Amino acid sequence: MNHLDELEAESIYVLREAFAKLDRLAILWSLGKDSNVVLWLARKAFFGHVPFPVIHVDTGRKFPEMYAFRDRYAKEWGLRFIREECPPIEEVDPTLPPAARAAARKTLGLQNAIRKYGFRGLIAGIRRDEEALRAKERYFSPRGEDNSWNMKDQPPEFWNQYMTDFPPGTHVRVHPILHWTEVDIWRYTKREGIPVIDLYFSKDGKRYRSLGDMDITFPVPSTASTLDEIIAELEATRIPERAGRAMDHEAEDSFERLRAAGYM
Amino acid sequence: MTTEIRPLKIVIVGHVDHGKSTLVGRLLHDTGSLPEGKVEALRAMAERRGMPFEWAFVMDAIQAERDQGITIDTAQIRFRTARRPYVIIDAPGHKEFLRNMVTGAAASEAALLLVDALEGVQEQSRRHGYLLSLLGIRQVAVLVNKMDLVAFSADRFGRVAEELRAYLAGLGVEPVAFVPISAREGDNILAHSRRMSWYQGPSVIQVLDGFVPAPRPVDRPLRMPVQDVYKFDHRRIVAGRIESGRLRVGDEILFSPSNKTVRVKSIEMWNVSESPEEAVAGQSIGITLSEPIFVERGEIVSHLEQPPMETTVFRGRLFWLGEKPLEVGRSYTLKLATTEAQVTVEAIERVIDTSDLSSRPADRIERNGAGEVILRTRRLLAVDPHETNPATGRFVLVEDYRPVAGGIVSMDGYPDQRRLVTVRATNIHAVGHAVTREARHARNGHRGGVLWFTGLSGAGKSTLALALERELFARGYQVYVLDGDNIRSGLNADLGFGPEDRAENIRRVGEVAALFADAGFLAISAFISPYRADRERARRAAGEAFHEIYIHAPLEVCERRDPKGLYRKARNGEIPEFTGISSPYEPPEKPELVIPTHELSPEECLALLVRYVEDRFRL
Numbered sequence: 050m051n052h053l054d055e056l057e058a059e060s061i062y063v064l065r066e067a068f069a070k071l072d073r074l075a076i077l078w079s080l081g082k083d084s085n086v087v088l089w090l091a092r093k094a095f096f097g098h099v100p101f102p103v104i105h106v107d108t109g110r111k112f113p114e115m116y117a118f119r120d121r122y123a124k125e126w127g128l129r130f131i132r133e134e135c136p137p138i139e140e141v142d143p144t145l146p147p148a149a150r151a152a153a154r155k156t157l158g159l160q161n162a163i164r165k166y167g168f169r170g171l172i173a174g175i176r177r178d179e180e181a182l183r184a185k186e187r188y189f190s191p192r193g194e195d196n197s198w199n200m201k202d203q204p205p206e207f208w209n210q211y212m213t214d215f216p217p218g219t220h221v222r223v224h225p226i227l228h229w230t231e232v233d234i235w236r237y238t239k240r241e242g243i244p245v246i247d248l249y250f251s252k253d254g255k256r257y258r259s260l261g262d263m264d265i266t267f268p269v270p271s272t273a274s275t276l277d278e279i280i281a282e283l284e285a286t287r288i289p290e291r292a293g294r295a296m297d298h299e300a301e302d303s304f305e306r307l308r309a310a311g312y313m
Numbered sequence: 314m315t316t317e318i319r320p321l322k323i324v325i326v327g328h329v330d331h332g333k334s335t336l337v338g339r340l341l342h343d344t345g346s347l348p349e350g351k352v353e354a355l356r357a358m359a360e361r362r363g364m365p366f367e368w369a370f371v372m373d374a375i376q377a378e379r380d381q382g383i384t385i386d387t388a389q390i391r392f393r394t395a396r397r398p399y400v401i402i403d404a405p406g407h408k409e410f411l412r413n414m415v416t417g418a419a420a421s422e423a424a425l426l427l428v429d430a431l432e433g434v435q436e437q438s439r440r441h442g443y444l445l446s447l448l449g450i451r452q453v454a455v456l457v458n459k460m461d462l463v464a465f466s467a468d469r470f471g472r473v474a475e476e477l478r479a480y481l482a483g484l485g486v487e488p489v490a491f492v493p494i495s496a497r498e499g500d501n502i503l504a505h506s507r508r509m510s511w512y513q514g515p516s517v518i519q520v521l522d523g524f525v526p527a528p529r530p531v532d533r534p535l536r537m538p539v540q541d542v543y544k545f546d547h548r549r550i551v552a553g554r555i556e557s558g559r560l561r562v563g564d565e566i567l568f569s570p571s572n573k574t575v576r577v578k579s580i581e582m583w584n585v586s587e588s589p590e591e592a593v594a595g596q597s598i599g600i601t602l603s604e605p606i607f608v609e610r611g612e613i614v615s616h617l618e619q620p621p622m623e624t625t626v627f628r629g630r631l632f633w634l635g636e637k638p639l640e641v642g643r644s645y646t647l648k649l650a651t652t653e654a655q656v657t658v659e660a661i662e663r664v665i666d667t668s669d670l671s672s673r674p675a676d677r678i679e680r681n682g683a684g685e686v687i688l689r690t691r692r693l694l695a696v697d698p699h700e701t702n703p704a705t706g707r708f709v710l711v712e713d714y715r716p717v718a719g720g721i722v723s724m725d726g727y728p729d730q731r732r733l734v735t736v737r738a739t740n741i742h743a744v745g746h747a748v749t750r751e752a753r754h755a756r757n758g759h760r761g762g763v764l765w766f767t768g769l770s771g772a773g774k775s776t777l778a779l780a781l782e783r784e785l786f787a788r789g790y791q792v793y794v795l796d797g798d799n800i801r802s803g804l805n806a807d808l809g810f811g812p813e814d815r816a817e818n819i820r821r822v823g824e825v826a827a828l829f830a831d832a833g834f835l836a837i838s839a840f841i842s843p844y845r846a847d848r849e850r851a852r853r854a855a856g857e858a859f860h861e862i863y864i865h866a867p868l869e870v871c872e873r874r875d876p877k878g879l880y881r882k883a884r885n886g887e888i889p890e891f892t893g894i895s896s897p898y899e900p901p902e903k904p905e906l907v908i909p910t911h912e913l914s915p916e917e918c919l920a921l922l923v924r925y926v927e928d929r930f931r932l
């Protein structure tokens with residue numbers, strides 16, 4: 050077993066625990082590279098089937114390439130696909146900076162979906178290395194009635210024993226690729242032949258490292274136009290991944306406010 | 314392109330303020346692992362806020378942490394030396410956050426234990442040392458920090474190091490090195506410090522690079538805890554991760570605690586060119602079996618030789634994280650590998666004082682304490698003593714949804730109970746009743762039997778079963794309906810709705826119905842029982858007395874009736890594996906009686922059934 054095999058085996062274990070222990074489970078599909086890997090891992094874990102719904106909380110502002118990708122693979126992979134449309138921006142806290150506000154809108158969309166379908170487990174493709182806050186996450190992270198994350202009072206998690214039972218009204222976020230890094234994602238994508246949205250490859254000296262809404266994600270300078278070149282580039286860089294995300298630069302605490310409100 | 318080397322997982326522990334976060338910031342900086350501009354940004358931020366720069370800021374990315382001045386949780390940070398990549402898990406020393414330290418340390422392969430040269434060994438230095446030993450972390454290095462505050466004194470270093478060495482020796486932990494450092498000033502981190510020329514040992518980086526990655530236990534006995542059993546397509550796949558050993562196609566394997574033996578037919582994997590012949594420790598796999606035996610989540614797969622032990626009682630060495638103390642007589646949920654069971658604390662053998670490793674008797678273990686307890690379960694568990702197989706020899710206790718303890722299994726003084734169950738099972742002989750079947754029948758005025766109703770949901774099974782029961786009872790029959798409500802809530806309370814559980818549900822109903830028949834009753838069972846194989850098994854249990862009655866209505870009719878709204882839900886995908894929609898119904902081939910409920914009125918159906926019973930069962 051090499052490093053990727055070990056990462057994969059751990060993720061599959063987490064996915065299977067979630068499926069065995071949580072009813073009303075769904076995968077959050079943001080259409081980006083990370084959640085595509087999670088979907089792929091689910092197909093591995095369940096031998097070609099994804100035995101729960103796959104939900105896209107749609108802001109309506111993704112790139113056309115992302116929608117095309119979604120529609121194609123939802124069908125090709127036989128996914129039980131659900132699209133949940135976000136409410137209008139006017140319904141969101143106007144004191145937040147613009148990009149954070151847009152993200153908070155997504156929170157509302159997600160909360161609506163949770164209410165509508167009664168989900169008790171949501172699988173999300175976040176990684177500890179994305180930003181400092183996420184480094185604090187657990188594989189199974191309980192969220193309160195209002196979706197909030199109580200960062201300071203997290204249950205201990207060790208020996209692959211996860212918090213799979215929780216009081217009524219709470220749900221859990223499940224993070225099967227928490228232990229992966231950005232370069233792991235790309236190496237695995239290459240090894241497995243997971244389809245990739247073109248926007249990740251360099252065009253006119255720029256590429257997207259991370260894909261969010263069209264108006265708040267920006268390409269970064271790069272000449273990497275193949276998977277190998279992306280991997281080589283990441284090995285050399287020390288620029289953080291989310292450099293191209295507007296929200297991260299708005300305020301030191303915008304992540305934290307969103308997190309506490311259940312956005313991530 | 315460099316190849317993918319697995320990062321070594323290390324944890325940094327020690328008393329609060331002894332410099333863990335500082336060391337992390339330092340390591341990241343000195344190995345060139347920080348994003349460009351990070352330190353400058355933090356220095357600028359410190360200046361803006363009018364506070365001195367601290368290396369710990371690198372870690373303290375959370376507002377709340379900066380305000381409170383203590384690191385609150387485990388965080389993972391990556392860096393790389395010339396030799397290999399590392400993941401460091403910062404384990405804060407504040408007492409309240411022991412659970413975070415446990416979370417981090419349990420996942421590590423090696424530990425750095427930090428101690429302040431000026432303050433010397435403190436409460437948490439010892440407690441963390443204790444937990445490292447309990448968590449099974451064997452590679453430990455001690456770093457004596459803040460040497461700048463003791464004028465880089467070799468003498469002071471020697472005394473602090475000696476105190477800790479003696480303590481750790483009591484736990485059987487022998488550190489690979491003791492290094493005098495100044496995390497803040499950068500002494501002995503990367504290279505040797507000129508300010509401590511008396512020290513000849515390795516620098517921190519050299520210590521790290523000298524740690525050995527934990528080997529995967531491929532040479533221990535096979536253990537694969539069953540996570541789940543899947544039937545997404547024609548295959549019935551037993552899924553799990555191999556915790557130790559190796560498994561090959563054709564191997565004869567044993568499931569514990571159910572004690573069933575079977576062969577491995579195949580190892581299943583998705584998106585591989587050919588399915589593998591062998592799988593080893595660390596892999597998450599699925600297997601298919603040579604025979605369709607009933608197995609479920611929580612069992613442990615092993616080879617026939619070297620199986621785990623089976624027991625209802627064991628000794629646990631544990632640390633306690635719960636708000637309420639652990640007390641004798643209390644029950645908790647035990648999680649061990651993929652098994653869950655209720656356990657009761659039968660005794661607390663001793664409570665351990667981690668400050669000097671002394672122990673004393675007690676009737677409770679307080680928060681953040683440690684001790685040795687006897688735990689008892691009602692049903693048999695498969696376990697290993699921790700020293701022979703850690704993955705199946707350690708457990709977590711849960712109370713009010715939260716993990717409150719972690720511990721390791723010792724079987725000292727307790728026998729393997731497997732022998733007991735095996736012998737018990739072969740010792741059973743059918744008991745010859747003193748009362749004959751004929752005598753029972755004569756008293757009742759009718760023969761006993763099983764009226765096995767089968768049919769789709771909504772076909773009318775329950776309604777007709779209850780109506781028939783009322784009618785027959787009025788006519789003087791000993792009659793009883795077995796349905797989901799009275800069986801699921803008691804006898805079969807342990808079963809879910811997966812395919813295996815459904816099969817087991819029907820098997821038990823069949824056995825119970827047969828007992829009723831033998832006791833002279835008419836048992837009416839009203840289960841969908843969609844599979845022929847299951848109904849055949851029920852027929853075998855009751856023999857001659859078994860009457861299969863097909864309560865029939867076409868799917869469209871049942872779906873139109875939909876009395877409980879189940880079909881609608883199933884069509885929406887809210888109910889997986891719903892018979893007739895997403896899971897098959899196999900109609901009976903030669904039922905004793907067919908009741909077409911879509912063609913007859915309820916009264917006509919009931920009349921047919923009553924006549925059938927009167928004809929066959931009345932003496």
Ligand SMILES: Nc1nc2c(ncn2[C@@H]2O[C@H](COP(=O)(O)OP(=O)(O)O)[C@@H](O)[C@H]2O)c(=O)[nH]1
Binds near residue numbers: 327333334369498
């Ligand atoms: N003089 C001196 N101070 C240090 C050294 N290492 C850490 N400190 C200081 O000790 C305090 C606590 O350090 P910190 O890393 O936050 O400790 P933690 O609680 O173990 O993470 C901070 O004020 C640091 O600046 C050192 O090597 N020398």
